[in-house]
Amino acid sequence: DQQVKQNSPSLSVQEGRISILNCDYTNSMFDYFLWYKKYPAEGPTFLISISSIKDKNEDGRFTVFLNKSAKHLSLHIVPSQPGDSAVYFCAADSGGSYIPTFGRGTSLIVHP
Amino acid sequence: GAGVSQSPSNKVTEKGKDVELRCDPISGHTALYWYRQSLGQGLEFLIYFQGNSAPDKSGLPSDRFSAERTGGSVSTLTIQRTQQEDSAVYLCASSGFAGTGGGYTFGSGTRLTVV
Numbered sequence: 125d126q127q128v129k130q131n132s133p134s135l136s137v138q139e140g141r142i143s144i145l146n147c148d149y150t151n152s153m154f155d156y157f158l159w160y161k162k163y164p165a166e167g168p169t170f171l172i173s174i175s176s177i178k179d180k181n182e183d184g185r186f187t188v189f190l191n192k193s194a195k196h197l198s199l200h201i202v203p204s205q206p207g208d209s210a211v212y213f214c215a216a217d218s219g220g221s222y223i224p225t226f227g228r229g230t231s232l233i234v235h236p
Numbered sequence: 237g238a239g240v241s242q243s244p245s246n247k248v249t250e251k252g253k254d255v256e257l258r259c260d261p262i263s264g265h266t267a268l269y270w271y272r273q274s275l276g277q278g279l280e281f282l283i284y285f286q287g288n289s290a291p292d293k294s295g296l297p298s299d300r301f302s303a304e305r306t307g308g309s310v311s312t313l314t315i316q317r318t319q320q321e322d323s324a325v326y327l328c329a330s331s332g333f334a335g336t337g338g339g340y341t342f343g344s345g346t347r348l349t350v351v
Contacts, residue, residue: 128278160342167240167327167342168279213279223269223292224340226279 127151128216130227138235143201145230147214150195154216158224159188159199162211171212172199204234238262240343242328248349249318257313257346261330268311269331269340270303274324282326285311318350 129148137143147157155176160168174181174188174197181188187200201208211231215224241260249255261268270282281295285305296302300319305311315322325345 126278130278165344167329167344169342170340215279222267222286223281223284223295225281226271228276228278 125150126227127154128214128225128227130212130214130230132230133228134231134233136233136235137204139206140203143199143204143208143232143234145199145201145212145214145232147197147199147227148195149197149216151216151218151225152195153218153221154225155219156217157188157190157197158215158217159186160213160215160226162213162229168213201232204232206234206236208232209234240328240330240341242326242343242346244346245344246347246349248351251320251350252317254314254316255318255348257315257326257348259311259313259328259330259343261309261311261328262332262341263309265330265332265341266308267331268305269329270311270313271327271329272324273327273345274321277324279327282313315348318348320350323348323350 127150158173159171161171162168172183172186172188174190190197211229213229214227217224243258266287268285271279283303284292300316303313325347327345329340329342331340
């Protein structure tokens with residue numbers, strides 16, 4: 125039973141355009157959400173997070189949107205760059221857990 | 237060290253053998269996590285150590301899996317009598333405090349292949 129779902133295994137975008145990666149969750153206890161980026165043969169690296177008290181968090185080219193009523197979050201990358209090509213994992217945890225639950229990841233390819 | 241170090245980076249073992257995977261967390265980090273990523277799957281939680289507290293072993297898939305953390309620093313994940321379904325990338329992460337995943341730093345992982 126997947127509590128964090130990334131239904132698109134892959135996404136292809138042209139350089140300069142917007143990349144939108146989606147994530148859905150089922151556990152209403154989740155109150156903190158994170159995005160990680162992973163290059164081949166490397167460990168995941170933290171990208172951006174959002175608390176459930178917010179609906180948007182922005183960091184440079186990266187913005188995460190949270191829709192609690194829909195149990196949905198998305199990561200927007202604009203403008204997309206070839207160096208953004210990687211696997212992006214959505215993760216969620218609750219204040220009492222401290223153990224993030226990860227989705228299966230979405231492989232983003234940004235074409236020059 | 238500057239980051240989380242895992243060894244070996246790659247391990248090929250025969251079915252039925254035991255393997256040990258090592259994780260050196262960032263110095264001073266009190267929380268340590270083991271995850272694994274099987275082909276086409278997400279990161280699956282295995283075990284969590286926090287300071288001197290009893291570890292949270294709720295993610296270990298079977299009693300063939302065990303882990304320890306000596307002196308609150310280095311951790312070893314042991315898989316006994318390996319099976320082909322154990323083949324995965326095993327990732328270790330550490331954090332200076334529990335919660336808020338932005339504080340987790342992952343190692344590069346150990347790719348385990350059971351033949």
